[in-house]
Amino acid sequence: MGVGLSSSKFISVILFLSLFSPTPISSNPLLTSKYFLDYAKKSELVKYVVSIRRKIHENPELAFEEFETSELIRSELDKMGIEYKYPIGVTGVVGFIGSGEAPFVALRADMDALPIQENVEWEHKSRILGKMHACGHDAHVAMLLGAAKILQGHRNDLKGTVVIVFQPAEEGYGGAKKMLETGALDKVEAIFGLHVSTDKHIGTVASRPGPILAASGLFEALISGKGGHAAIPQHSIDPIVTASNAIVSLQHLVSREADPLDSQVVTVAKFKGGASFNVIPDSVTIGGTFRAFSRESFLQLEQRITEVITRQASVHRCNATINFHVDDKPFYPVTVNNKDLYEHFQVVAGDMLGVENIKDMIPLMGAEDFAFYAEAMPAFFYYLGMQNITKGQLAASHSPDYRVNEDAFPYGVALHASLAMSYLLKHQGESKLPDVLLHDEL
Ligand SMILES: [Zn+2]
Numbered sequence: 001m002g003v004g005l006s007s008s009k010f011i012s013v014i015l016f017l018s019l020f021s022p023t024p025i026s027s028n029p030l031l032t033s034k035y036f037l038d039y040a041k042k043s044e045l046v047k048y049v050v051s052i053r054r055k056i057h058e059n060p061e062l063a064f065e066e067f068e069t070s071e072l073i074r075s076e077l078d079k080m081g082i083e084y085k086y087p088i089g090v091t092g093v094v095g096f097i098g099s100g101e102a103p104f105v106a107l108r109a110d111m112d113a114l115p116i117q118e119n120v121e122w123e124h125k126s127r128i129l130g131k132m133h134a135c136g137h138d139a140h141v142a143m144l145l146g147a148a149k150i151l152q153g154h155r156n157d158l159k160g161t162v163v164i165v166f167q168p169a170e171e172g173y174g175g176a177k178k179m180l181e182t183g184a185l186d187k188v189e190a191i192f193g194l195h196v197s198t199d200k201h202i203g204t205v206a207s208r209p210g211p212i213l214a215a216s217g218l219f220e221a222l223i224s225g226k227g228g229h230a231a232i233p234q235h236s237i238d239p240i241v242t243a244s245n246a247i248v249s250l251q252h253l254v255s256r257e258a259d260p261l262d263s264q265v266v267t268v269a270k271f272k273g274g275a276s277f278n279v280i281p282d283s284v285t286i287g288g289t290f291r292a293f294s295r296e297s298f299l300q301l302e303q304r305i306t307e308v309i310t311r312q313a314s315v316h317r318c319n320a321t322i323n324f325h326v327d328d329k330p331f332y333p334v335t336v337n338n339k340d341l342y343e344h345f346q347v348v349a350g351d352m353l354g355v356e357n358i359k360d361m362i363p364l365m366g367a368e369d370f371a372f373y374a375e376a377m378p379a380f381f382y383y384l385g386m387q388n389i390t391k392g393q394l395a396a397s398h399s400p401d402y403r404v405n406e407d408a409f410p411y412g413v414a415l416h417a418s419l420a421m422s423y424l425l426k427h428q429g430e431s432k433l434p435d436v437l438l439h440d441e442l
């Protein structure tokens with residue numbers, strides 16, 4: 001305990017001192033995170049990032065179809081003289097800035113849009129009917145390109161390699177998983193990702209160490225009975241009543257079986273069956289989502305959803321088949337933020353924005369495929385505030401009224417660049433050989 005106390009005092013002193021002297025994030029003492037924020041606020045760079053974002057906003061592409069977005073990214077990287085690998089995970093692009101040597105630290109942006117018709121009338125409204133960047137992934141790509149520009153301009157100050165990751169299909173299809181499966185990120189030892197946020201104030205960021213977003217899966221069940229005349233129910237096997245009982249029983253998984261202190265969700269969001277007032281249908285489809293904050297609780301829910309639906313079906317003489325659609329929509333794991341990277345973030349973002357603007361976040365039941373990176377390596381995910389009440393309330397993400405406040409871009413650009421550059425400074429020269437190699441040497 002004594003050691004813990006004295007070391008925590010020591011850390012407090014360091015944190016206290018760092019409030020007054022900006023932490024150098026490069027061996028060049030002039031390159032502080034504040035310097036990068038000033039750099040990112042230069043009108044030329046702001047114009048660049050905004051113009052990229054608007055181009056992508058006008059031409060939204062859905063999961064694994066981000067061909068033109070990917071092409072735009074590659075042509076920008078070509079102009080900057082940044083080397084990259086393509087295609088990674090269908091449309092993904094992975095660029096490399098710096099020495100080409102270890103350590104390798106990654107910055108990630110997602111590229112996909114949503115099947116939503118944009119409601120906002122403005123000059124750069126989506127030109128594709130029924131598709132829209134309603135989650136800010138256009139902003140994510142633009143900010144990462146802005147950061148790439150800064151980092152490439154300071155490549156000789158990088159003490160290793162920054163890997164910039166543009167991934168497809170965050171929205172439900174697990175593009176991150178596909179990227180990892182290619183092995184393109186095998187050398188990467190840490191990764192940072194951000195998400196724009198409509199309910200956090202501009203100039204602030206929010207995150208937390210440990211679990212920040214839930215594990216998520218979807219389920220769909222086909223409940224089959226025997227259709228017939230609604231006035232002669234004894235000749236039918238009614239799947240509507242069966243599905244209704246199954247739905248009510250599913251409510252008990254969280255309310256009666258889960259630990260009240262272990263947050264979980266089971267929501268039935270889909271109920272399709274029947275087309276007439278006087279016909280009992282042959283079958284009904286129900287479906288929904290389930291979420292949990294630990295792998296164990298998540299797998300328990302998966303098992304119990306299957307049991308509840310199939311057994312309720314048999315009570316009512318129906319059959320049920322359940323599909324979790326994991327082939328094209330993999331389960332998203334819990335997004336867990338690494339503690340060391342959280343501390344790194346606190347110092348860098350605190351220097352840049354002021355410690356009072358680094359907000360603690362309570363975990364959300366939302367999910368992110370960034371979780372796949374966090375399973376594979378130390379990872380850190382944070383939210384970038386965009387809200388400015390004087391400019392009106394921003395609609396929540398996935399809304400047809402969703403808008404991005406482009407004034408937030410310099411913060412995202414500067415955070416990306418500073419987090420990566422300072423990580424390399426801190427970890428230069430550290431051996432990260434795989435255990436196997438170390439054992440061989442022994
Ligand atoms: Zn989204």
Ligand SMILES: [Zn+2]
Pocket residue numbers: 135136137170195
């Ligand atoms: Zn998103």
